[in-house]
Amino acid sequence: MDVKHIGLKSLVVNRANDRHGELETETDAIAWLFNEREQHMRHLTKDIVRCREVFELPLVSPDGEKFLVFDGNRRITCLKMLDNPLRAPTEVLRDFFREQRANWSGEFPFGIDCQVEDDRDRIDEILFRRHTGSQGGVGQSTWDDRMKRNFVDRTGRSGAVTLADGIEELLSNEGLLPARRKIPRSTLNRLLSAEPLRNKVGISFKNNRFKVLGEKDEVVSVLARIANDLAERELVLGNIWDAKGKEAYLDKLNEEGILPVWQPKQHRFPGFSDAAALREPRSLVPKQQERRTLITNKDYGVQWTGSLQRVSDIWGELQHRLFLDQHPNAISVMLRVLIELSVEHYIKVRSLPVQKSDKLSNKLEKVASDMFSVNLIEKKDLDRVKKFQNHHQMISTDTLNRYVHSYTLSPSRDQLTSIWDSVSDIVVLCLNAREPMDKAPEV
Numbered sequence: 001m002d003v004k005h006i007g008l009k010s011l012v013v014n015r016a017n018d019r020h021g022e023l024e025t026e027t028d029a030i031a032w033l034f035n036e037r038e039q040h041m042r043h044l045t046k047d048i049v050r051c052r053e054v055f056e057l058p059l060v061s062p063d064g065e066k067f068l069v070f071d072g073n074r075r076i077t078c079l080k081m082l083d084n085p086l087r088a089p090t091e092v093l094r095d096f097f098r099e100q101r102a103n104w105s106g107e108f109p110f111g112i113d114c115q116v117e118d119d120r121d122r123i124d125e126i127l128f129r130r131h132t133g134s135q136g137g138v139g140q141s142t143w144d145d146r147m148k149r150n151f152v153d154r155t156g157r158s159g160a161v162t163l164a165d166g167i168e169e170l171l172s173n174e175g176l177l178p179a180r181r182k183i184p185r186s187t188l189n190r191l192l193s194a195e196p197l198r199n200k201v202g203i204s205f206k207n208n209r210f211k212v213l214g215e216k217d218e219v220v221s222v223l224a225r226i227a228n229d230l231a232e233r234e235l236v237l238g239n240i241w242d243a244k245g246k247e248a249y250l251d252k253l254n255e256e257g258i259l260p261v262w263q264p265k266q267h268r269f270p271g272f273s274d275a276a277a278l279r280e281p282r283s284l285v286p287k288q289q290e291r292r293t294l295i296t297n298k299d300y301g302v303q304w305t306g307s308l309q310r311v312s313d314i315w316g317e318l319q320h321r322l323f324l325d326q327h328p329n330a331i332s333v334m335l336r337v338l339i340e341l342s343v344e345h346y347i348k349v350r351s352l353p354v355q356k357s358d359k360l361s362n363k364l365e366k367v368a369s370d371m372f373s374v375n376l377i378e379k380k381d382l383d384r385v386k387k388f389q390n391h392h393q394m395i396s397t398d399t400l401n402r403y404v405h406s407y408t409l410s411p412s413r414d415q416l417t418s419i420w421d422s423v424s425d426i427v428v429l430c431l432n433a434r435e436p437m438d439k440a441p442e443v
Contacts, residue, residue, distance in 0.1 A: 166210025218260035
C-alpha cells in the first residue's frame, strides 16, 4: 500500500461511483451526494470540522495527472466544499459550508493523505470488503441492493460462478487459451458485465448459465481475440472502466468485422442490443398480488450510461420503490415520463425528423417505423405501436396524457401493467440506442 499526500484540486470525485452508477461529470456526482445524502453529508462535514481530520484514508488511483477517488468520495466532497463553498449545489449549502469553514480551527488542509493503488483489481477487492455501517452519516454508508447491483454490473463480480469461467472453459476445449499469459479474469468479467454487451459477442450469461447464441466458430473466434487482447495487455482495466469504454472497444471489434452475426433475421448495429435478446419468452401472467411494481424485478438488458441517469432513477423507482396498490397516480405520471424520455433519446441518437408540434403518439410511431425499417422490430410490433395511438383504445398514449391532466380518470393496476407490457420492448430498444447508425446490409 502506497500512501501519498495529494492536493484537493488533484482529487476527482468519481462520476461512476457504485452508489449511483455512471454519471456524466464530477459535478453531477457531487450533486447526487447532496440530493440523496444531504443530512449524512452535513453530519460528516461537521465531524471533519470538529476533529480537523479524516480518520480513514481515501482510496484513489492515478488518472492522468490527477487521482480518481474510489472510496472516500463523501469525505473528499466535504473537503472540496469547505475549500470552495461556491461549488456546493445550492445557496443553502453554500451558506452551510461557509459557516463550517469559519468554524475550522487552525490552518485548513489543502491536501490529504490517500491510499494510492495502481491495480484496479485490488481496488475492487478492497471495495468488496468495505461499507459495513453508516453511523448516522459519519461512517461509511452501507450499500443498498441497487448500489450492490451497480457494483456487480460494473465489475461482473457476483460471488458465484463467473462469466470468465464459462469463457475460459470454452476456449480451453477449443485449444485457444492465450499461451504466454493468463487472462485477467476480473477484467474480462468487467468488459462483459451486462447482458447487452455479452449479446454483442454472441453469448449470454443469466442465472449463472453460460450460453453460446449463434455459430460456435464465430463466437469462439471473437472470444479468443478478446482473451488475447486482455492477456497481451492490449486491453487493460483502465480502458473499460465505464460503459463508454466497453462500448468503444466492442465498436472497434465491430468495425474490424470481428463481432459475430448470431441472428440470421436481425441486423447488427454498433451500440444496439440485439432485439431478440431483449425479448424473453413471455410467461403466464402472474397473479395480481404477486406483481407489486409496474416494472417487474428482472434484467431487461438496459445498458445504463451517464446520459441516462434521470431515466435510470425513474426506472429504479418504478421497479423497486413505487407499489401498484399504494402509488397508482405517481406510477401513471412516471410511466408517461419514462416513455417520453426514452423516445426522445432514440430520436436524438437516430437524428429522426420530428416537429415541435409532434405529440408523443406521433414520435412513438416515427420511432417504431424507424426500428422496423432497420429490422430491430417485426411488423406485428409496429402494428401494436400504431394501435397504441388510437384514442379510442383504453390502452393508448391518450390514456397516458389523461393520467397527467384529467381530474376524473384514475389509473388502475390493469391499465398500468398492460401499457407497460405493451411498450416495454420498445422502451428498452430506445434506451439501448448509442450513436447514429447506417442501415446494415442484408445478412
